Structures are given as structure tokens and as C-alpha cells.
Amino acid sequence: MEEQRYVVFLFPSVSYALKAEKILKAAGIAHKLIPVPRHISSDCGVCVRIAEDKERDVEGELRGRVEWDKAVLL
Amino acid sequence: MPVTIDARGLACPQPVIMAKKAIEENEQITVLVDNDMAVENIRRLALKLACGFSVAEREAGVWEVALVRMGPTVEAVKDGSPGMQEDELSCTVPTGKETGPLVVILSDNHMGRGDDVLGDILIRSFIHTLLQLQPRPDKVICYNSGVKLAVKDSAVLDDLQVLAKEGVEILVCGTCVNYFELGDQVAAGHISNMYDIAETMAGAGRLLRP
Numbered sequence: 001m002e003e004q005r006y007v008v009f010l011f012p013s014v015s016y017a018l019k020a021e022k023i024l025k026a027a028g029i030a031h032k033l034i035p036v037p038r039h040i041s042s043d044c045g046v047c048v049r050i051a052e053d054k055e056r057d058v059e060g061e062l063r064g065r066v067e068w069d070k071a072v073l074l
Numbered sequence: 075m076p077v078t079i080d081a082r083g084l085a086c087p088q089p090v091i092m093a094k095k096a097i098e099e100n101e102q103i104t105v106l107v108d109n110d111m112a113v114e115n116i117r118r119l120a121l122k123l124a125c126g127f128s129v130a131e132r133e134a135g136v137w138e139v140a141l142v143r144m145g146p147t148v149e150a151v152k153d154g155s156p157g158m159q160e161d162e163l164s165c166t167v168p169t170g171k172e173t174g175p176l177v178v179i180l181s182d183n184h185m186g187r188g189d190d191v192l193g194d195i196l197i198r199s200f201i202h203t204l205l206q207l208q209p210r211p212d213k214v215i216c217y218n219s220g221v222k223l224a225v226k227d228s229a230v231l232d233d234l235q236v237l238a239k240e241g242v243e244i245l246v247c248g249t250c251v252n253y254f255e256l257g258d259q260v261a262a263g264h265i266s267n268m269y270d271i272a273e274t275m276a277g278a279g280r281l282l283r284p
Binding site: 033 | 203
């Protein structure tokens with residue numbers, strides 16, 4: 001079995017991350033709020049992790065509704 | 075050429091004393107040791123002297139520990155403290171397990187007091203981080219609103235299930251589950267009672283309470 005690969009979305013602040021989480025929840029996209037991995041620097045300590053193949057869907061949901069800094073492949 | 079010190083068969087604190095002496099005289103040393111305690115002591119020495127540290131198990135029960143000086147720090151430390159400090163000479167492995175298991179107490183479904191939205195984010199981050207924590211906790215106890223972390227639809231259920239799968243015992247307070255009417259929804263760990271909870275806490279080497 002191939003290991004699941006993830007992408008994390010980084011946000012300018014915790015409240016953006018929370019807002020994104022609500023949007024993804026409403027859209028039914030599996031996600032997880034996790035601490036920002038140590039090797040990625042971010043002012044906001046939490047990020048939203050999603051399956052790699054959902055990156056486009058997530059961008060589509062978030063665009064125009066909540067800003068994000070970047071998406072990083074883990 | 076790195077200097078090699080053979081400290082196999084020597085009792086604590088001899089290996090770390092030899093390592094300290096050697097790194098003060100050489101840029102780079104390799105120490106052969108045959109127990110965890112010596113590895114751990116030398117690791118702490120390296121940290122204190124700001125040396126590069128690496129360890130490899132060369133064969134079963136024999137570790138090759140390498141120290142590399144990174145700058146003038148060694149001299150500074152040497153001048154400042156001529157003798158071995160007591161904290162470098164610990165002859166017990168500081169894993170926290172000598173006196174009993176590491177037990178994490180989840181007594182609330184939030185972390186800290188002040189703001190529950192923030193507390194929710196923090197507890198989720200904390201529990202996710204437990205997956206990478208070394209040493210791994212031995213047991214997790216959920217009580218009061220902490221039991222809500224171990225039920226269906228909890229945002230940390232997957233993390234708790236991974237912990238359980240990896241051998242971490244998760245005790246979920248039965249009284250609390252009953253009080254919150256979540257009896258049929260516990261999805262990680264097992265329902266426990268106050269006897270086991272109190273005994274587990276009393277027998278813990280360390281309690282970790284976020």
C-alpha cells in the first residue's frame with residue numbers, strides 16, 4: 001500500500017485557519033488541523049492538512065473566501 | 075584523524091568522563107560504549123558543550139558515538155567549569171521510565187483556560203504531537219470533558235486510535251461517558267473506572283497534563 005501523501009495549507013493567522021476549517025467541513029472535504037511541522041516556518045502555529053489529491057478542490061473552496069499563504073507538500 | 079576511545083565494559087560515569095577529556099583535547103572523537111546510559115550521558119555532554127553528536131549501533135549492544143567540536147565553546151566551558159558538573163554525571167538513563175510509566179492526563183477537551191475556541195485548537199495540536207513524542211507516552215487517561223476526545227466525531231479520534239494501535243493504553247472514564255451520555259460512542263481506548271484511573275495515576279513515573 002502506498003503511503004498517503006499530504007499537503008498542508010498555511011495561513012496568516014489562527015483565525016484564517018479556523019475559517020478554512022469551517023469551509024472544508026461544510027464542503028465535506030476530509031482535513032485535519034495540525035501544528036505546523038517544525039521544518040516549515042509560519043507565524044501561525046497551526047495549519048490545515050489535506051490529502052495531496054484534494055489540493056485543487058481545497059483551493060477551489062477557499063479561493064475568494066479565505067486567504068492562505070501557501071500550500072506545502074509534506 | 076578522529077581519536078577513538080574504547081569505553082566498553084566501563085561503569086558509569088567513566089565513559090562520559092573519558093569522552094569529556096578527549097573532546098577537550100581533540101576536534102573530533104569517537105567513543106565506543108556498550109550501554110544506553112553512557113550514550114545518553116555523552117549526548118547530554120555534547121549538548122552542553124555544543125558539539126555535534128551522532129550515534130550508531132555498530133553491532134548488537136555496542137554503540138559508536140561521535141562528537142565533533144563546532145567552535146570555541148568547548149574551551150569556554152572548560153574554563154568556566156573545570157570539574158564535571160553533577161548533572162552530567164547522572165548514572166541513570168533519563169527516560170522518565172525508571173519510576174513508572176509516562177501518563178498523559180486529558181481532563182478537558184480544551185487545552186488551557188481563557189478561550190475555548192483556542193483551547194480546542196491547542197488540544198488538537200497537542201494530541202497530534204503525542205504521535206511524535208519521544209519517549210512515547212505509555213498511557214492516556216481521559217476524564218471529565220476529556221472523554222469527548224475519544225468519541226465518534228472527535229477531531230482527534232484518528233490520532234488516539236493510532237496511539238492505541240501502537241500500544242498506548244487509553245483509559246476512558248466510564249462515569250464521565252455515562253454523565254455525558256456518550257456510552258455507545260467511545261471509539262478509542264476502553265472504558266475504565268476510578269480504581270484503574272487512580273491506580274494508573276499513582277503508579278505513573280510522570281503525569282503530563284496539557
